[in-house]
Amino acid sequence: MTTEFDLGALLAERGAERYELHARHLNPQLPRMLHTIGFDKVYERAEGAHFFDADGNDYLDMLAGFGVMGLGRHHPVVRKALHDVLDLDLADLTRFDCQPLPGLLAERLLAHSPHLDRVFFGNSGTEAVETALKFARYATGKPRVLYCDHAFHGLTTGSLSVNGEDGFRDGFAPLLPDTAIPLGDLDALARELRKGDVAALIVEPIQGKGVHEAPPGYLRAAQELLHKHKALLIADEVQTGLGRTGDFYAYQHEDGVEPDLVCVAKALSGGYVPVGATLGKEWIFKKVYSSMDRVLVHSASFGSNAQAMACGLAVLSVMENEQIVAGVRRTGELLKSRLTALIDTYELLADVRGRGLMIGIEFGKPSSLKLRGRWTMLQAARKGLFAQMVVVPLLQKHRILTQVSGDHLEVIKLIPPLVIDEADVDRFVDAFTAVMDDAHSGGGLMWDFGKTLIKQAVANR
Structure with a gap:
């Protein structure tokens, strides 16, 4: 006799426990980290380069599961x-x-x-x-x-x-x-x-x-x-x-x-x-x-x-x-060129580099006295905090998932699914510009969050 197993029913019954289950049975630092930076989202489904939550909100994926999702999800x-x-x-x-x-x-x-x-x-x-x-x-x-x-x-x-x-x-x-x-x-x-x-x-x-x-x-x-x-x-x-x-x-x-x-x-x-x-x-x-x-x-x-x-x-x-490689050349050049054009506008933006759809955005010490003091404070607590301060509002305010490119690095790495289109590029550049505007204004929620990260970094020493 075959015993029935209903995966959909199991997820419907227990899916809401996802963060508690990880905290109890898997790596406990993962849910702790996600809660701390506000990445504790609940994604219900995904398609191509996008996630969707229970309310139908659309999130742009610029991480591709660390590069696994080259063709996006569920091609x-x-x-x-x-x-x-x-x-x-x-x-x-x-x-x-x-x-x-x-x-x-x-x-x-x-x-x-x-x-x-x-x-x-x-x-x-x-x-x-x-x-x-x-x-x-x-x-x-x-x-x-x-x-x-x-x-x-x-x-x-x-x-x-x-x-x-x-x-x-x-x-x-x-x-x-x-x-x-x-x-x-x-x-x-x-x-x-x-x-x-x-x-x-x-x-x-x-x-x-x-x-x-x-x-x-x-x-x-x-x-x-x-x-x-x-x-x-x-x-x-x-x-x-x-x-x-x-x-x-x-x-x-x-x-x-x-x-x-x-x-x-x-x-x-x-x-x-x-x-x-x-x-x-x-x-x-x-x-x-x-x-x-x-x-x-x-x-x-x-x-x-x-x-x-x-x-x-x-x-x-x-x-x-689908001529994916040719598409990557076109989309990657568009994304990189539009980001490179921002370097002269934002003193915190030091470099944009990479090839195709593997792009690094590096931040560096600003020239103005007001921003330089805040930058120095972040660096003293832990190198890499400013990049984290950019990644967090990209997700929380603009529903775009990115990552810091390594421990103690002031670099964001973009490795989106290779199937992103021009509209996705526009969405990312507009969101990134808004986050940079906020950072260079010298006030607002972004720098307040920086204080939270500093406390967390000092507590972990």
Whole structure:
């Protein structure tokens, strides 16, 4: 006898307890943080680049679930693919056969990076990075991986070893014997390579933390140095890949760059089923999987599952049929140019940078005496509070969801769904202008909220 399970009824009965359930059973600091900054909203449904609350209010999503929702929420093509694969009753995850979907998705992915030959499918970005680290060390026979200051590559132990943020690493040592170098510093790279024990350099073509792009020519020069010393270039495209920066991969903005390993995840899922992929050269995979005895030397229990593969195939189909990458170039240039035009108007606005729909807005010390005193007060309490003061009214007053781009950074990162349109750009720029006007007026609710943040920062020291 089949026991009925009614998910809709369960949510109708218990959905209102969402914040209490998290406080009681999950990470208790999340609901505490959301309550403190007024982000404790109740979103009832979502579509594309928008959320809706119980009253039907429309919220613009400029965060895309940290980049997962590349095509927005509930794209009909991806949704249909997931329904279709569930209805097929496939003999999935037998582990001892070769299903067609992983091969088909690998084929489609590799078409966007013709210099690469093979794919390993896992379940997340950090798994994709872990795979690349393992493969690079095994293939080269060397132990050390270089990474860049301020990098973010994931939070599992191997990925954490190449994470440039101390706040994530503190208390989790010892980690792998890896070494940080400044992004763009070829002399530092050459110095480390001369030691002879470097397996690879892993790099984000545009760093998620702070939205810093590798300098022009750096990736190609780094690749040449690495290969000269028989080391590999790993491109972490978990956030920057699949059209985010106006090319399919961000490394493709620079001619002649052909990474040995590429990590992909986030948007490949279509926002439904987690999936990660590590793409690599033939000789690397052949070295790792060198015999039938080593067929399972690196594997993932849920890797290549049918639902994830179907979502990935649907995402790539949508990207091609709806010309998503070309749309990102147009919309991204519009958004960036309109924000850049505001720099001369607002003394607190220091820089606008990035590519495509990955944009960093940086704030800096103002010149006027009145604002400079308030800025200094915020900085003394905790760096990054002003950016938080911008993020909060964007949500509370203008119903736009954004994020501060890393701990102690005065930078807001915009990584909206790639399907935002000109009306969404207008809405964001108008709201951001209103928040900047409020901040530069020297009074109002924004600076009052700043006092609340200062008290919170001092209490947490």
